[in-house]
Amino acid sequence: MTVYFHLYKNQEREYVIQLLYKLCKHHGIQRTYDADAADAVFVSMNDITLIKHLREASKFGKPVVCGGFASIFPVTKIYADYVVQGEAYNFMYQFARIKKVADIIEIQNVATHTKPAVVDEYIDYALNPIVKVSPRGYYLYCGKGCNIKCSYCQLSHSRTAAQSCEIGVVYDAVNLVHNHSNGKGRLFTMMSHSPWDFGNSITKYLARMNITIPTYNSSDINWRGEEIKCGMEFATEEFRAKFAKPISTSDIATFVQKSKNNNNTVTMYMIAGLETQTQHNQLMDSFGLDDNISPRIHLKYSYIDPQPYTPFADFDVRKKIPLDVKEVFAYVNKKNKRVRTVPIKYIAHSTWRTIMQRAKTHEQANFAYDLRNEKDNEKILRRCEAEHPILLGNKSVNDLLKISRHNYNSGLRFENIRLY
Ligand code: SF4
Numbered sequence: 373m374t375v376y377f378h379l380y381k382n383q384e385r386e387y388v389i390q391l392l393y394k395l396c397k398h399h400g401i402q403r404t405y406d407a408d409a410a411d412a413v414f415v416s417m418n419d420i421t422l423i424k425h426l427r428e429a430s431k432f433g434k435p436v437v438c439g440g441f442a443s444i445f446p447v448t449k450i451y452a453d454y455v456v457q458g459e460a461y462n463f464m465y466q467f468a469r470i471k472k473v474a475d476i477i478e479i480q481n482v483a484t485h486t487k488p489a490v491v492d493e494y495i496d497y498a499l500n501p502i503v504k505v506s507p508r509g510y511y512l513y514c515g516k517g518c519n520i521k522c523s524y525c526q527l528s529h530s531r532t533a534a535q536s537c538e539i540g541v542v543y544d545a546v547n548l549v550h551n552h553s554n555g556k557g558r559l560f561t562m563m564s565h566s567p568w569d570f571g572n573s574i575t576k577y578l579a580r581m582n583i584t585i586p587t588y589n590s591s592d593i594n595w596r597g598e599e600i601k602c603g604m605e606f607a608t609e610e611f612r613a614k615f616a617k618p619i620s621t622s623d624i625a626t627f628v629q630k631s632k633n634n635n636n637t638v639t640m641y642m643i644a645g646l647e648t649q650t651q652h653n654q655l656m657d658s659f660g661l662d663d664n665i666s667p668r669i670h671l672k673y674s675y676i677d678p679q680p681y682t683p684f685a686d687f688d689v690r691k692k693i694p695l696d697v698k699e700v701f702a703y704v705n706k707k708n709k710r711v712r713t714v715p716i717k718y719i720a721h722s723t724w725r726t727i728m729q730r731a732k733t734h735e736q737a738n739f740a741y742d743l744r745n746e747k748d749n750e751k752i753l754r755r756c757e758a759e760h761p762i763l764l765g766n767k768s769v770n771d772l773l774k775i776s777r778h779n780y781n782s783g784l785r786f787e788n789i790r791l792y
Contacts, residue, residue, distance in 0.1 A: 373401050373402065373411050373412070373467060373468060373470065373473070374401075374402040374403070374404050374409060374410050374411050375396070375401060375402070375403060375404070375410055375411065375412050375413070375414050375437075376403075376404050376405070376406070376407040376409075376410035376412075376413050376414070376432065376434070377389065377392070377403065377413075377414045377415075377416075378407070378413050378414065378415050378425070378428070378429045378432070378436075379416075380422070380425050383416070385505070386416075386418075387503050387505070387511045387513065387562065388416055388418065388440065389416060390501055390503045391460075391499075391500060391501060391503075391513065392414070392416065392460060392464070394499060394501050395460060395461065395464040395499065396464065398464075398499060399464050399465050399467075399468035400468050401464065401467060401468045407432040407434060408432075410432075410434055411434070411435075411473050412434055412435045412436070412437050412473050412476075413429050413432050413434045413435070413436050413437065414437050414438075414439070415429045415436060415437070415438045415439075415440075415452065416438075416439055416440040417438055417439070417440040417441070417442040417443050417448065418440050418441045418442055419441070419442050420442050420445060420447075420725050420728050420729050421725075422442065423447065423448075423451065423728060423741065423744075424741075424744070426438055426448065426451045426452060427451050427741070429451075429452070430451070435453045435454065435473050435474075435476075436451070436452045436453050436454070437452065437453065437454045437455075437456065437476070438451075438452035438454070438455050438456065439455070439456035439460055439463075441527070443455050443456060443457065444457060444491070444526070444530050444680070444681065444784075445679075445680060445728075445729045446680065446730075446731065446732045447728060447729065447731045447732070447737050447740075449483060449484060449485045450485060450731070450732075450733070450734055450737045451737070453484065454476050454477070454482050454483070454484055455482065455483045455484070455489070456479075456481060456482055457481045457482075457483055457489050457490065457491045457492065458481050458490075458491035458492035458493055458530075458531075458786075459481075459492050459493060459494055459495050459516075461492075461494055461495060461496040461499065461790075462479075462480075462481065462492050462494055462789075462790070462791040462792065463479055463481055463482070463492065465791060465792040466478075466479045466791065467479065480492065480787060480791075481787070488785075490785045490786060490787040491530060491531070491784050491785065491786050491787070492787055492788075493516070493517075493531055493532065493535070493786055493787065493788035494787070494788050494789060494790055494791070495513070495515075495516060495535065495537075496790070497513075497514075497537035497538070497541055500512060500513045500514075500537075502545055502548060502549065502559070504557075505560075508553065508556055508557050508558055509557070509558060509560060509579055510545075510549045510552075510553075510557050510558065510559050510560065511559075511560045511562050512541075512542070512545045512559060512560070512561060512562060513562045513563075514536055514537050514541070514542060514561040514562055514563040514566075515534065515535055515536030515537060515561075515562075515563035515564070515565075515566075515567075516531050516534075516535060516563065516564065517531030517532065517533055517534040517535055517564060517565075518531075518534050518564035518565040519533055519534045519565070520565060520616075520617060521777045521778055521780075522605070522615060522616040522617070522777065523614070523615040523616070523682060523683040523684055523772065523775070523777040524615065524616075524643070524676060524677065524678065524679070524682055524683075524684045525682060526679040526680070526681060526682050527564055528564065529681050529682045529683075529780065529782050529784075530681055530782070530784060531786070532786050532788070534564065534565055534567065535788075536563055536566075536567055536568075539568055542559070542561055542568070542574075543574065545559055546559050546574050546577045546578070549577065550577055557577075558577060558578060558579040559577060559578050559579060560578075560579045561578065569591075570593075571592065571593065572592075572593055572594055575593050575594075580598050580599060580600065580601070582601045582602060582603065583600060583601070583602055584602060584603070584617050584619075585602050585604070585617070585619050585623055585624070585627045586617070586618075586619065586623055588600060588602065588627060588630070588631075589623060589626045589627055589630060595630075595634040595636055596634050596635060597634070597635050597636070598634070598636055599636065599637050599638075599639070600631060600636045600637070600638045600639070601638075601639045601640075601641070602627075602638065602639075602640055602641070603616065603617065603640070603641045604619060604624075604640045604641065604642055604655075604671075605617070605641065605642060605643045606642075606643060606646070606647060607642075607647045607651040607652045607654070607655040608647060608651055608655075609621065611646065611647060614773055615772070615777070616643075621658045624658040624659065625658060625660060628658075628659050628660055628662075628669070628710075629660075631667060631669070632662070632664075632667060632710070635667050636667055637666075637667045637668050637669075637670075638667070638668070638669040638670065639670045639672055640669060640670065640671050640672065641672050641674075642671050642672065642673045642674075643673070643674065643675075643676050644673045644674065644675050644676070644693075644694075644695035644697075644716060645675040645676035645692040645693055645694075645695070645719075645722070646676055646692075646693065646769055647693065648693055649693075649695060649696060649699060649700075652695055652700050653699065653700060653703040653704075656700065656703050656704035656707065656708070656711065657707070659704060659707070659708045659710070659711055660707075660708060661707050661708060662707075662708045662709060662710050663709055664709060664710060665709045665710060666710065667710065668710055668711075668712055669710050669711045669712065670712050670713075670714055671697075671700070671711060671712070671713045671714065672714045673695065673697050673700075673713065673714070673716040674716060674717060674722070675692060675695075675716070675717070675719055675721075675722035676692065676722065677722060677725055677726065677729075678726055678765065679729055680729055680730065681782035681783065681784055682780070682782070683772060683775040683776075683777050683780045684772060685765075685782075686765045686766055686767040686771075687765050687767050687769075687772060688764055688765040688766055688767055688768060689722075689723050689726050689727075689753070689764055689765055690753055690764060691768055691769065692719065692722070692723070694719055695716065697713045697714075697715060697716045698713075700713055701713040718747055718749075719749045720746055720747050720748060720749040720751075720752055721747075723749055723752050723753065724740070724743055724744055724746065724752060726763075726765070727740040727743070727752070727756060727760075727763040727764075728740040728741065728744070730762075730763050730765070731763065735760070736760050736762075736763060739755075739759060739760055739763075740760075740763065743755065
């Protein structure tokens with residue numbers, strides 16, 4: 373088999389593409405930069421915004437095979453001929469052995485508009501490359517899934533449980549990076565949630581990925597001068613405990629003080645849309661008083677993204693509550709100068725993401741796609757009500773509060789077996 377990768381600008385440098393290239397080489401799949409010479413066109417989608425890119429792939433007149441994090445959304449089966457669900461290790465092995473592209477349908481984690489498939493969870497860690505992504509940064513794919521299972525998180529709900537490579541793989545990779553970079557390189561262990569506590573032994577050679585606030589608070593690691601990324605997500609303790617990570621007001625106070633003592637610049641991710649302006653403003657009181665402007669705490673808000681296969685899947689997007697982030701900043705700035713807010717993307721964009729991710733038919737998909745540049749949220753809602761009300765969802769926040777995130781049945785089927 374010979375394949376053409378239809379990539380957007382700079383995508384070739386991404387870890388996933390480098391991994392797929394390695395799997396091609398390992399299993400004997402030819403790659404070509406000439407689409408006419410290919411048996412199939414491969415598209416890797418890591419976000420719904422790449423739907424335009426996927427639609428374009430049909431212009432080559434070859435079967436389009438779509439994979440990647442966002443390939444699980446029903447709409448990909450409308451614009452791709454075949455969709456690879458989950459990991460690619462078994463798929464690439466089997467794809468290399470089929471006689472004609474149509475035989476791809478026999479592969480267990482390949483879905484089409486009419487054929488359901490399982491999500492393949494098998495990761496062959498021995499095949500994962502270490503990829504240099506910046507002058508000092510090196511990536512290694514170390515695991516998938518997350519047992520916290522935040523209610524809105526498709527990543528955790530599209531896997532059964534967290535899995536990771538052996539810790540020795542990380543030690544070996546650190547040694548390689550160290551030798552390759554004369555001690556200057558740092559390894560990013562790509563995974564949703566790290567199960568390891570390395571202490572101070574090799575942490576100076578690891579780049580910081582996201583960490584939870586309680587983990588940071590209780591950690592003995594020397595964090596001096598590091599940049600910290602963490603999720604606060606919701607304004608109230610109730611929503612944090614129910615939908616995400618349980619973080620108390622005193623956890624926040626400890627975190628603010630410790631990050632100041634350690635001179636850590638912080639990026640904190642927040643979810644808007646479920647709580648009121650007053651609740652978001654009141655959260656700012658938890659940061660306490662501080663006249664110093666550094667080390668900075670950047671609050672990065674985005675509107676709730678109720679993705680398919682998560683407990684939030686059917687949230688009614690008409691019930692989203694707009695947030696004025698400038699007002700949050702004005703409120704906090706009177707008390708704590710360390711806290712800064714990053715502008716939030718307009719609410720219509722999040723509504724568009726939702727309806728695109730929910731589309732299941734050609735008509736729904738084309739309807740949603742045509743609204744991709746609409747900046748008026750009300751207009752999108754009214755158009756949906758008139759033409760495709762099913763895209764709006766029907767659950768309130770109170771309904772969501774009743775759904776157990778740990779026992780949630782997404783309807784997905786999983787397999788985790790090495791097939792080669
Ligand atoms: S902590 Fe929550 S949001 Fe982050 S990967 Fe785990 S389940 Fe998803």
